[in-house]
Amino acid sequence: MKSKDNNTEKAILQAAEVEFLTKGYDGAKTVAIAERAGVTHAMLHYYYRSKRNLYEKILNDKIEMVIKSFVASFSMPGLDIVQRIKIGMESHFDFIMANPLLPRFIINEVFSKGDNLLIVQMHDKMQRVFEKVQREIDAAVEEGVIRPITVFDLVVDIVSLNVFTFVALPVLGEFATMLYASEKAMLEARKRENVEVIMRRILIDR
Amino acid sequence: MKSKDNNTEKAILQAAEVEFLTKGYDGAKTVAIAERAGVTHAMLHYYYRSKRNLYEKILNDKIEMVIKSFVASFSMPGLDIVQRIKIGMESHFDFIMANPLLPRFIINEVFSKGDNLLIVQMHDKMQRVFEKVQREIDAAVEEGVIRPITVFDLVVDIVSLNVFTFVALPVLGEFATMLYASEKAMLEARKRENVEVIMRRILIDR
């Protein structure tokens, strides 16, 4: 085979990522992807058969990335549950900040359809983790450290706060210029606020 | 003119609404809209010139609807700031529950592009309201009723929590069947949780 390794194949994948993430499935065009990759659009079919197929490669990639990162964020060992949540939220926020196009992409292509297959798969994977965390929470509640909450509510609260900031970023960015020194400053403030909100939700009044 | 009043015109608008809200601009097809309305797609151009034009009519409608409803939700007269926020959050949540397709639509078509024109317009409109609410908050803080917070943070917190529930509904719905009696039960629980989160964020520890 060519010494040119698998350059084109990767180039197409990367170009497709940008195209799909920014424009969504319907908005993305195969010729635009090929153009961005610097090849004819025939190559796209040569390597990936179809637009749908290429899209699903990227979608699966991103879903795995999101789940892995989320779990990893909240898995700092040697910390108590409260600190893990706090560090985890910051880490989760930072991950989205580093991948600001992900939320909209995932929302549109996973959250929109009742993609039962995927969700059930996800649920099965998470069930054990969720149950373990729930037991930790319940134990901490017993000790009088935190107030009662279900993992479900806690996760939805956290993801709501962290994700929405970036979903709404194009709008919030405008406000940022009026209220903050920079967009980055606004985001740092939002990160703090999100953690504060969750901490006050779970911590016992002192 | 025909006694047939302006039936077709409205039918197209309604069909377009369903189509655009469920599929987004790129996913929506003019022939599909016409079909849904029970007319030829030529009628769509007869009444609305172009797909883009029709789309923008609906987009403007929805944006106005969202803003008006949001302001109205938090404008119950004769209530103190804390109660207004509480009732407002519930009312806001109920509005989205009655229009569950709105969040994704608005997110994709407003929040995605730096639609400066619209945002600046919106900001100018809201500035007075925001300033007034901020003064109320500051006064309540002085009185020791609530903890300091900016209107910006408060609004983002509230919208994050309420909107995300519906953005993620297709996924949360799956979990709902495992954790709750019904999707409706889950949503009622989420509404309570969202209010609880914000209340604990703003209220002074008792």
Add this chain to the structure above:
DNA sequence: AATTAAATTAACAATCTTGTTAGCAAAGAT
């Protein structure tokens, strides 16, 4: 160097999509 296999391109094909237009039908105006 000759042969084989893989990568790439240009051209084509089929379908979809938006938009237009000419003509017909129905209603109102004169």
Add this chain to the structure above:
DNA sequence: ATCTTTGCTAACAAGATTGTTAATTTAATT
């Protein structure tokens, strides 16, 4: 009753979009 306006349809047109294929180039194999 005739004329005019409006609503509407069918057919068409232009271009976009996805996908295929035959031919060419490039690299690897012998």
